[in-house]
Amino acid sequence: MTRDTRTRRSYRARSRSHGVALPVVLMLSSMMLVTSAAWFETSLASARGTANTQGHLQAFHAADAALALCAQMTLANTATALPDVAGEPEGWRRAATFEAGVQTPVAQWPGSVRPPQCLIEGWQLATRPEARAWLITARGFGATLASQAWMQLTLVVDDGRTERHWRQVVARPF
Numbered sequence: 001m002t003r004d005t006r007t008r009r010s011y012r013a014r015s016r017s018h019g020v021a022l023p024v025v026l027m028l029s030s031m032m033l034v035t036s037a038a039w040f041e042t043s044l045a046s047a048r049g050t051a052n053t054q055g056h057l058q059a060f061h062a063a064d065a066a067l068a069l070c071a072q073m074t075l076a077n078t079a080t081a082l083p084d085v086a087g088e089p090e091g092w093r094r095a096a097t098f099e100a101g102v103q104t105p106v107a108q109w110p111g112s113v114r115p116p117q118c119l120i121e122g123w124q125l126a127t128r129p130e131a132r133a134w135l136i137t138a139r140g141f142g143a144t145l146a147s148q149a150w151m152q153l154t155l156v157v158d159d160g161r162t163e164r165h166w167r168q169v170v171a172r173p174f
Contacts, residue, residue: 055142059149062109062140066116067151067166069105070136074120074155075162078132089121092137092152095174109140116140123154131158137169148172 091097102117109115116138123133133156140149150169155162 051143052147055144055147056149057142058109058111059140059142059147060151062112062116062142063138063149063151064140065109066105066118066140067136067138067153070103070118070120070138071153071155071164073103073105074134074136075157078157085122086124086126089123089135091121092119092135093173098137098139098174111143112141113143113145114141125156128156128158131156133157 091101098119101119101121103120104115104117106115118136118138121135121137123135125131125133133154136153136155138151138153140151141147142149150172152167152169154165156165157163
């Protein structure tokens with residue numbers, strides 16, 4: 001084989017592989033672009049989830065503080081006459097009743113769009129007529145009006161003993 005023949009063969013082999021580099025580089029670049037876009041979307045979803053959790057926790061703590069403060073106010077003023085309702089009070093389920101009787105135990109709550117609120121409703125227990133009972137409903141807010149937490153506390157004072165029954169309202173009543 002002459003030198004000239006070898007040169008022609010190596011030239012042909014090289015000429016066949018000349019167009020392979022560009023598609024390989026483009027394919028690797030597009031794979032890296034798709035991967036980085038997926039990571040970016042994952043980070044955005046994680047940030048949104050964190051913000052929602054923070055807003056819910058903020059509202060939860062605001063409602064819990066309002067519940068504790070309103071319970072203290074109620075126990076300090078047990079002589080105050082509240083209209084007693086036979087059966088569990090339902091005023092907290094209606095927006096007009098809630099807004100009309102709402103109390104704001106603190107002027108503002110850090111990071112909340114509105115201060116926490118509570119509604120205190122008197123309750124006459126059918127099984128214990130001598131006891132005084134109150135249903136206290138508290139609403140706390142997060143950074144937006146959409147992030148709200150609702151909690152309730154039933155206070156029962158009977159023979160100088162105070163019973164507390166706490167529950168979280170899962171869905172907004174109105």
